[in-house]
Amino acid sequence: MDLFSEEKQVLQLPGAELVYYPNFCAKPEADLLFNSLKTSTNWQEDDIKLFGKVYKQPRLTALYGESNKPYSYSSITMYPQSFPENIKSLKTKIETISQEKFNTVLLNLYRDGNDSNGWHADNEKELGKHPVIASLTLGEERPFHFKHRRIKEQRHKIILEHGSLLIMKAPMQEHWLHQIAKTKRKIGERINLTFRNIINN
Known part of the structure; x- marks a missing residue:
C-alpha cells in the first residue's frame, strides 16, 4: 500500500489557489506520525496579549527549522529546534509534491474544542511577500474557515481530515484570512504542521 497519495482537489478563488490532498498520508502512516509527534515534541504554551490583557495561547506549539x-507572530517570538528525522522526511515528500522549498515548520497541538486559532493570515515579514504554506493535519478533523478581506460573500470551509495536506499558494495570504474556530463539541486532539520558508533575519 502506498503511504502517500498525490490525489488532489484544486480550488481557484479570487486572489487565492488552494490544493487539497485528502489522503496525503495513508491512515497507518498518519497514526504513526501523530503518536510519535505527540510524545516526542517539546510542546510549549506561550502568553499572548489581546486588548491589553495577557492570556495563555489556546493551543500548544513547537518550531523546527x-x-x-526566529519566527515572530502575535507578539510571540519562537526559536527553532533542529528538524527530527521524521519531520525532515515528511518535509522532503511535501516539497516534492508541492514543488516548493520549506526551511521551517510550526507545529500546533489542539487538545480539544477549546483550542483554536483566530482569524489571521500567515503574512509575517520573515515569510516574504507572497508565502506558500503547506499544512498537514493529523488526528481529529477540524473545519478550516477562510474569508476574503474585501469580498464579503467569499467565505468558505474545508474539513481538514486526518492525514490530509492543504497547500495555500501565493498570493492567498495577502487577500484572505483563515481560522480554526472553537467548538463546543467533544472532540479529540489534532496536530497541525505548517511548513513555511523563512527568508529574513
Whole structure:
C-alpha cells in the first residue's frame, strides 16, 4: 500500500489557489506520525496579549527549522529546534509534491474544542511577500474557515481530515484570512504542521 497519495482537489478563488490532498498520508502512516509527534515534541504554551490583557495561547506549539532564524507572530517570538528525522522526511515528500522549498515548520497541538486559532493570515515579514504554506493535519478533523478581506460573500470551509495536506499558494495570504474556530463539541486532539520558508533575519 502506498503511504502517500498525490490525489488532489484544486480550488481557484479570487486572489487565492488552494490544493487539497485528502489522503496525503495513508491512515497507518498518519497514526504513526501523530503518536510519535505527540510524545516526542517539546510542546510549549506561550502568553499572548489581546486588548491589553495577557492570556495563555489556546493551543500548544513547537518550531523546527534548518537555521536558528526566529519566527515572530502575535507578539510571540519562537526559536527553532533542529528538524527530527521524521519531520525532515515528511518535509522532503511535501516539497516534492508541492514543488516548493520549506526551511521551517510550526507545529500546533489542539487538545480539544477549546483550542483554536483566530482569524489571521500567515503574512509575517520573515515569510516574504507572497508565502506558500503547506499544512498537514493529523488526528481529529477540524473545519478550516477562510474569508476574503474585501469580498464579503467569499467565505468558505474545508474539513481538514486526518492525514490530509492543504497547500495555500501565493498570493492567498495577502487577500484572505483563515481560522480554526472553537467548538463546543467533544472532540479529540489534532496536530497541525505548517511548513513555511523563512527568508529574513
